[in-house]
Amino acid sequence: MAEKPSAAPPAARPGLSTIAVHAGEDRQKLGDAMTDPIFCTSTYTFADTRAAIDFIEQKQPREEYGRYGNPSEKVVERKLAALDGGEAALLFATGMSAFVGLLMARLSAGDEVVFFDECYHRSREFCTKHLSRFGVRTRQVPACDYDAMEAAITPSTKLLISESPTNPHLSVVDLERFVAIGRRHKIETLIDATLGTPYNVRPLEAGVDYVLHSATKYLGGHNDLLAGAIIATTEKLEPIRKLRGIMGAISSPHNIYLLERGLKTFPLRMEQHNRNGQAVAEFLASHPRIERVYYPGLADHPYHQIARAQMRGFGGLVTFAVKGADWRATARVVDAVRLPRIGPSLGGVESLIEQPLVMSYYECTPEERRRFGIADNMIRLSCGVENTEDLIADLAQALDAV
Numbered sequence: 400m401a402e403k404p405s406a407a408p409p410a411a412r413p414g415l416s417t418i419a420v421h422a423g424e425d426r427q428k429l430g431d432a433m434t435d436p437i438f439c440t441s442t443y444t445f446a447d448t449r450a451a452i453d454f455i456e457q458k459q460p461r462e463e464y465g466r467y468g469n470p471s472e473k474v475v476e477r478k479l480a481a482l483d484g485g486e487a488a489l490l491f492a493t494g495m496s497a498f499v500g501l502l503m504a505r506l507s508a509g510d511e512v513v514f515f516d517e518c519y520h521r522s523r524e525f526c527t528k529h530l531s532r533f534g535v536r537t538r539q540v541p542a543c544d545y546d547a548m549e550a551a552i553t554p555s556t557k558l559l560i561s562e563s564p565t566n567p568h569l570s571v572v573d574l575e576r577f578v579a580i581g582r583r584h585k586i587e588t589l590i591d592a593t594l595g596t597p598y599n600v601r602p603l604e605a606g607v608d609y610v611l612h613s614a615t616k617y618l619g620g621h622n623d624l625l626a627g628a629i630i631a632t633t634e635k636l637e638p639i640r641k642l643r644g645i646m647g648a649i650s651s652p653h654n655i656y657l658l659e660r661g662l663k664t665f666p667l668r669m670e671q672h673n674r675n676g677q678a679v680a681e682f683l684a685s686h687p688r689i690e691r692v693y694y695p696g697l698a699d700h701p702y703h704q705i706a707r708a709q710m711r712g713f714g715g716l717v718t719f720a721v722k723g724a725d726w727r728a729t730a731r732v733v734d735a736v737r738l739p740r741i742g743p744s745l746g747g748v749e750s751l752i753e754q755p756l757v758m759s760y761y762e763c764t765p766e767e768r769r770r771f772g773i774a775d776n777m778i779r780l781s782c783g784v785e786n787t788e789d790l791i792a793d794l795a796q797a798l799d800a801v
C-alpha cells in the first residue's frame with residue numbers, strides 16, 4: 400500500500416505572532432467558544448469532601464479561590480511565558496505589584512539589592528523608602544556602569560536589578576555583561592523589560608533570571624487595563640506565586656480577558672510602534688528646536704551599538720529636550736500637540752505625551768531631579784500606532800507654534 404503523503408513538518412519554532420494568537424490556549428474551549436470565557440467567580444466549589452482533599456493533597460489540579468488563581472489567568476500566563484521564551488509566568492494586578500511581590504518574596508532583613516539608577520520612579524521609591532523599613536539595603540549605581548555595579552556588590556547582595564531600555568532615558572543595558580556579573584557573584588538578576596517588550600528584547604535568552612513587565616503598557620496595549628507579569632522558571636516563581644496568593648495582587652477576570660485579547664495583536668502593534676518611534680526620533684533629531692533626542696535607534700545614541708546587537712526594534716517611546724526652553728516653554732510644546740493626549744503611561748495604541756518634571760517628578764527638589772537626570776526641558780512621547788506622517792506633522796506644528 401502506498402504511504403500516505405506526510406503532512407508538512409511543523410515550523411521548528413512558531414513565530415511571535417503565532418505564539419501571541421495561539422499559545423497557552425486549549426484548542427477546544429468551554430462551550431466550544433472561539434475565545435476564552437471570563438470566569439466571573441470568587442470561589443470554586445467541590446463536588447464533595449473527597450474532591451476537596453484530593454485538591455489539597457495536590458492530586459487534582461484545579462482552582463479553589465479567586466485570590467489564588469483563575470482558569471483564564473493560567474491561559475494568559477502560558478501565553479506570556481511563551482512570548483518571552485520562558486518556562487512559566489506569573490500574572491499580577493499591576494506592574495508595581497509584580498515588582499513588590501518579587502522583591503518581598505526573594506529578600507529578607509539584612510539582604511541588599513543593587514540597581515541601575517535610571518528607572519521608573521515608583522520602583523526606586525519602593526526600594527529606597529519601603530524595603531529599607533524591612534531591613535533591606537538598596538545600593539543605586541549609575542545606569543550601565545558595570546564596574547560600579549560590581550563594586551557595589553557585598554556578601555549580602557541578593558539581586559541585581561535594571562530596566563532595559565530605561566525609563567525615560569532609553570539607556571540600553573548590555574544584558575550579557577549584566578548576567579556575567581550576576582553569575583560571577585552567584586547573584587540573581589532581574590530585568591524590567593516593560594519598554595523593551597518580548598518583541599524587541601530577549602533577556603531570558605541572555606541568561607537573566609527574572610523578566611518583569613508592566614503589561615499595562617505594550618502587552619495590554621490599549622490603555623484600558625493594568626497588569627504586571629514575571630517570567631522565570633517554575634521553581635523560581637513558586638515562592639512568588641505563594642506570596643501573591645497572600646498579597647491578593649491578582650488580576651480580575653475581566654481584566655485578564657482584556658489582556659488576552661490585547662496580546663493577540665501585540666507583535667503586529669509593535670511593528671507600528673517601532674516604525675513610529677524610529678521615524679519620530681529621526682524627525683526630532685533633525686529639528687532646529689530640539690537639543691537632544693534619547694532613542695536607541697539613532698546612530699548617535701550612546702547605546703546604539705548594543706541596542707542594535709540586542710534588540711529587534713527600539714520601541715515607541717521617544718524622549719527629547721527642547722532647545723533653550725525652561726519648564727514653562729517646554730509645557731507649551733506639550734500643550735500644543737493635538738494628536739497625543741497628555742498623561743502618564745506608554746505603550747498603548749493612542750499616543751501619550753508628558754513632561755517628566757510635571758508628571759512624575761513634580762514633588763522632587765531640583766537637586767533630586769538633577770540626580771535622576773530629569774531636565775526641565777524634557778518631554779517623553781509614547782508613539783501609538785497612528786500613521787507616522789500624522790504624528791510627525793503634529794509635532795512639527797507644535798514646535799512651530801511655540
Ligand SMILES: Cc1ncc(COP(=O)(O)O)c(C=O)c1O
Nearest residue numbers: 493494495519566593613615626
Ligand atoms: C518601566 C516600568 N516598570 C514598571 C511600571 C509599573 O507598572 P504599573 O503601572 O502597571 O504598575 C511602569 C509604569 O509606568 C514602568 O514604566
